[in-house]
Amino acid sequence: MRPGTPWPEVECVEYSVGFRDDVRVEFDAASVSLATPASTFAVRLPAGGTRDALAALAGGLVPLGETLDGFEPAERERFQRLLARLGRLVEFGVAVGGRELIRLQQTGQDTDPATTVVGPDDVVRLSRFALCRSRSGTLVLESPLASARALLVHRTARTLVYSLAAGRRVGDLAEQDGGDLALPEVCALLGVLVGAGLVECRSAGEEFETEENSTLRQWDFHDLLFHSRIRSGRHDAPLGGTFPHRGEIAPRPAVKAVPDGPSIELYRPALEEITGRDPGLTAALEGRRSFRSYGEQPLTAEQIGEFLYRVGRVRTRFVPAPDDEPGGEIVSRPYPTGGSSFELELYLTVQRCDGIDPGIYYYDPVAHRLVLVNDAHQDRRAMLEVASVSTAREADPDLLITMTSRFQRLSWKYSGMAYATTLRHTGVLYQTMYLVATAMGLAPCGLGIGNSDMSARVLGLDYLQESSVGDFILGSRPPGDPGIWDREQGWEWVNDPEWAAWAGAKLRRA
Ligand SMILES: Cc1cc2nc3c(=O)[nH]c(=O)nc-3n(C[C@H](O)[C@H](O)[C@H](O)COP(=O)(O)O)c2cc1C
Incomplete structure (x- = not known):
């Protein structure tokens, strides 16, 4: 050779x-x-x-x-x-x-x-x-x-x-x-x-x-x-916003049709109330940690309402002129997405919440309410079991949030990079959830392994049209410091330990 x-x-x-x-x-x-x-x-x-x-x-x-x-x-x-x-x-x-x-x-x-x-x-x-x-x-x-x-x-x-x-x-x-x-x-x-x-x-x-x-x-x-x-350079296929299906297939709407089912109006936080107690961006960033254990008191319906409102509600709608941007209506939510696609949806598996019954719900981001999609005990257990296994069984969370993607909302517009874009959005949403949960004094943790096939069945979705791309668990914060940067456990400070101390104190006061 x-x-x-x-x-x-x-x-x-x-x-x-x-x-x-x-x-x-x-x-x-x-x-x-x-x-x-x-x-x-x-x-x-x-x-x-x-x-x-x-x-x-x-x-x-x-x-x-x-x-x-x-x-x-x-x-x-x-x-x-x-x-x-x-x-x-x-x-x-x-x-x-x-x-x-x-x-x-x-x-x-x-x-x-x-x-x-x-x-x-x-x-x-x-x-x-x-x-x-x-x-x-x-x-x-x-x-x-x-x-x-x-x-x-x-x-x-x-x-x-x-x-x-x-x-x-x-x-x-x-x-x-x-x-x-x-x-x-x-x-x-x-x-x-x-x-x-x-x-x-x-x-x-x-x-x-x-x-x-x-x-x-x-x-x-x-x-x-x-x-x-998913990036240019190594292949010869179309890449980017090429609108490959324009004129042949109708684009998916900016907002998903809400599934049928009994609904629960969620608490809407008042702006003054949040700004009055918010610890601020730097405290949330510097004090952010992942938690896998929870306080004795469960999450409350008010906390879930505030969290979802701050993370995922639809804020505004806009219909661009067809020559400006094909695809129809776009919306805005608190986190950014490529092309304002907002293809991610949130489903909540509630295990322990003061004010919301256990069940699996769809979050309606326009009306800010939960819609029950599955109340079977064994399906709820199956969803929570996968989440717990992802944490090596450390966590038994109050709430599991499953993020699904309506894939065709992106692939109608983007060639070659639609799926990569939805994963990027998932990461953006993880960080938004981490920051809001931290600012609210809750116990958040992103998860890396979920069962898309099982969750599609449990949530009543077509795997190819909408299935899970991310999972996030949330609960009430346990008392005390979780101590993951403990010197005794081998953690050494590299830059400015006082930032974390300051953020910790600020979050405890908030
Ligand atoms: C995308 C992503 C996936 C994660 N997957 C898991 C997981 O499957 N199980 C788990 O226990 N923690 C998971 N985590 C939490 C990380 O373990 C944690 O962020 C990391 O150890 C750093 O710790 P910190 O968040 O407390 O700063 C995940 C975090 C992210 C952002």
Whole structure:
């Protein structure tokens, strides 16, 4: 195995090149304009060989070798530079033994695919991060570690990939498993796939990089794929506020239709009352802690009403002009969200509250009331059990707040990053809850593990339309200091211990 030969110059492989299917090419006297569904790109191109070659690419794949051979050296270099700049707009057919086996489409923005020289004694395997899926009617191989996507256009390529679930000696793959590639052809095709980062290769007796490299070992398959897809740079899919479903599917409303059920009007705090006793932002930030034990007195209905009003109520509504922002009405709540989507909903599993019966409720953020959605004892227990397990059974909370996301409210507008955005909103809401709970002298704790499937059933939701993305527990604050920064437990102050002491005293007085 020898790495790093820049492609496309590889022995035994012939390349062809053409524009991708979704690129519209238009020529005028001095330039060529290349448009994809996401962007338009214009190149100034006077008449000459490069312009003629580019015009040929618009008609389908053309042999790259022949095209380059027809150029003077300077023109050849110019055309190659242009191809490199076109990057994601072109695709390369890879023919081995005279048959086009795969097509390569550059996926990263700043990548330079290279082929690797693979020998018969090397061991190959599909990358631990590769995935095989159907895309526009073709089986494709992709990976967040790869510089290119491989379209498996020929059965022979599909057969080879099928053989790579476990590590195989390259020499054993020639004319094996129903494949019909001779050894030099297997080596050549694998060289392209290894160079693109889709297949892993190791010398006999060594480890694959994804098993040996401590950084890669600590990436889960789905985490790295997610990371690569929710920001620009590593992929060629649309990203951002592209409104992909506009005109075809109605947008989800800013405010969810309230479920049927008996409702409870919640206490509405008076502004003067809160400002009169509020400890202030710095005290709430500096004194904020997570609690997993609670006072003898339960939470009160008044506290739950104040908490929800300060954290999650709808404050205002606004209907933008359609040319200004499609999607209809937007609202505002006390915490921020991307595009004012406010797709998160709150459900309360009440275990112990003075003034509200145990049960599972939906929080109506407009009317500021609770609506009972489930009063089954065993469902309540099941929800609280998952929350308690998340704290290693330390907490038996008065109240569990389940945050759900109405996913399509975001994905109607955002391509590629809708789910990432809802998780960001969940974090924003966690901190808002922590700060309000701290300012109110309550005992808050965010949770990291919830059961979305079970909560969808218990809350009467369709998992794919609305399911849980976060959980938060709340109770009355236990007396005394929980002492988690206790020196005796090993905590050492790094900066300004007096800030915490000041905040603690201020919160106790509030
Ligand atoms: C997103 C998030 C998830 C959390 N998940 C859990 C959890 O599952 N169980 C738990 O006991 N605490 C959880 N916590 C609380 C953290 O353990 C706590 O914030 C951290 O130890 C720092 O302590 P402090 O909040 O008292 O400053 C979570 C906090 C956040 C923000």
